[in-house]
Amino acid sequence: MSWLVLGGSGFVGSEVLRALRAAGVDAVPAAAPRLVTAADTPEALVAEAALLDGAGLRAAMAGHSVVVNAAGLATPSSGDVQALLGANALLPAVVARAAAAAGVGRVIHLSSAAVQGRTPVLDATDTVHPFSAYSRSKALGEQSIDRVAADEPALSVVTIRATSVQGRGRPTTAALARLARSPLASVASPGSARSPITSVEALAGLVLAVGRYAGPVPSRVLQPWEGLTVRTVLEAAGGRPRILPAALCRLAVGSGYALSGLLGGRLDGHVRRVELMWFGQDQVPGWAEEQGIPPAPRVREVLARAQDRADDGGAPID
Template identity: 45%
Template sequence: MTAVAVLGATGFVGTAITEHLRESGIDVHRVLAPRLTSSGTTSDDLLAQLSARDDLIDELSRCLDGADCVVNAAGVADATGGDWHSLCGANALLPLVVQRACREVGVKRLIHVSSAAVQGRRHRLDESDGRHAFSAYSRSKVLAEESLQRMGPRPHTVLFRPTSVHGPSRSVTQSLARLAASKAASVAGEGQSPTPQVLVDNVGAAVAFVATCLETPPPIVLQPWEGLTTAGLLRVLGGREPRRVPTGVARRLVTAASWAGRQHVRIAGHARRLEMVWFGQDQERGWLATKGWQPPVGKEGWRRLASTVHSNVRVGDGS
């Protein structure tokens, strides 16, 4: 691939993708993503809305003309949000507009940055079509994947699933680092369960690899595990040993929080975060690992992240 267009290039993940592509000598074209809203709840709803957006598709097609690959990194990354119109428009309808525009100008490959959240609470994340939404955010991501797969084989579309992505500017990272450094830091049992937490630089590198590889990637690609356990994550971010919560007690509390999340949409995302901190989640090795791809930033990156976040917190507090 010699020319790549990136939607959402100035966003959290999009910036990392753009930087890695340019470091590889790729011609990168930043494309402004249109702001969309939608009340749709099914693929049929979205496809009907798509058929009425020829003007937008034509406009976006002109922006994407000449690209060998398009990366859609645009969207609303609010895991605890409840504004369905905003989430559905940005995370589900927009990807369909992008795919249709790619088809119009003959783009060969489209990479849609989805989320491992589409698989919900399943024991082991993988690169299958198995999906289970647990929140408004995850439902919007599931709807995008299902709808894109219905759109046909052109362009070749890759659903790229990053796991929990971290960087110094992200609020969820800052909250986790504060928790890890506090007396409330805790894990279920011995804390040896794997947890799918990744650095944004590594996500950028992985997407850049998928965008430029000569081999045709599979339709679903999962971001590889970075080797962290639940206790190890809190240890590296907080610099202290987390407390151990008996597994049975932790499981009952997570079950209660998940039930509350079914009654109140904003609680669902927080309940899932609690479950991830205590229990983590396993994942398969995946296509990138079989190709020999390795995250360019290792454990030292997590230590730098922790130092940066805690320094920013101290500055913000005036200490």
């Protein structure tokens, strides 16, 4: 079995490559084309994908059994809507079309649980509630690749919804370690809510398991919970979070979203990060747990490494 990893030089793609090679899988990286688009519906995205010349991608995919689409823009605060749509919504459709033409057996598309927004419990259904330009582009990417897959019955297309992935070299991980050790570190009482914080190593392990699975795989797979609560996340990163009254936290979050609404939603991302720190986000057990193949939890190690780097004087973690 030979694998091609699009975006193999990026944060997630490079870890996927490392995990594949460590498992003895023949895997090579490839760069994805840079796309921009104004199309903002699944129908328009699929139609545009059909007009693009995918010869370069088809040639790169030839002879590979599995293609992993780890390319895209992981920039939740970006305001460049056309770039987000090109990388996160149009590219998945282009990849799926090229893979079908190249005779690839399975495409694994990496998406984000952000597509479900503030829903209390994450799942692997096609229900989405995007709340930002980034999450909307990822939701459209899922919908556009689904439409291509529906027309290509010989191609297995699986979307993995990654949760809040942390790891070495990611600025958000360094920022989380700094926050944990700051006076702002706090959680809503009692602090036992599940946190969606996960590790890039576990995500790579899930990609490996999905690609190797011999039977049918559902169209969406949710990255499993790694066992941390909102309190233990901050503690693992070296913090001693304060426990705040839950009612006060809910009032603050509601006020934050109200203010953001007056500003055209510009503060939604910042308010959402605080909400996740205080309240976390639950998730249902998914396909990997049902099959007994969830990846080994690694997030405690990731956060401990980030804490150690902070102890070394804030040295970069990449």
